[in-house]
Amino acid sequence: QVQLQESGPGLVKSSQTLSLTCTVSGDSINSDDFYWTWIRQTPGKGLEWIGYIHNSGRTYYNPSLKSRVTISVDTSKNQFSLKVSSVTAADTAFYYCAREMQFWPGNIAYWGQGAPVIVSS
């Protein structure tokens, strides 16, 4: 059974960099079949797709966040990570990591439990 688990600081100061890691178990992050994805959720904006990384290193970021987001992968630890720079209160959210199929059916079938992040001034 595939499991994803987010970890990282729950409190980040404004203007600093938010860093989260997703540890994958029950699956290899080296698989060509998946896009390893970050999504966040706020009461105001709902669910917002942040971006993905493929094991090849290929990434795609939401244009709304692209200038501040970096997603990377550590295959030795079966983990992938998210960094969001220059955070503001608007980045306060629940952050989820997820697995999207690259091929049919192409959907997101697995999510982590989520990690709350508060940006403080």
Added chain:
Amino acid sequence: DIHIIQSPSSLSASVGDTVTITCRASQDIANYLAWFQQKPGKAPKSLMYAASSLEGGVPSRFSGSGSGTDFTLTISSLQPEDFATYYCQQYDSYPRTFGQGTKVDIK
């Protein structure tokens, strides 16, 4: 970006009722639409993909239909465990986008 309008934003229903939730995409997404269920304090759970294909273990009282721009999720004979918030998501193009959610609560 593809914009998804989901309606209603909330509805009240009783156990045994049939409820329908709709999503409309701002452009043709074929059948690249997924539905998720989220309960308070939990991550979204995948219910359906390709507009009408159930994930394994999802009860058959859940059904989906539609293609192109208009989609529906129907829950027949609503059960107590179905009271939750439901989201649709398009995965036809990037960035992926979600509907704003429909909260189904007990009448």
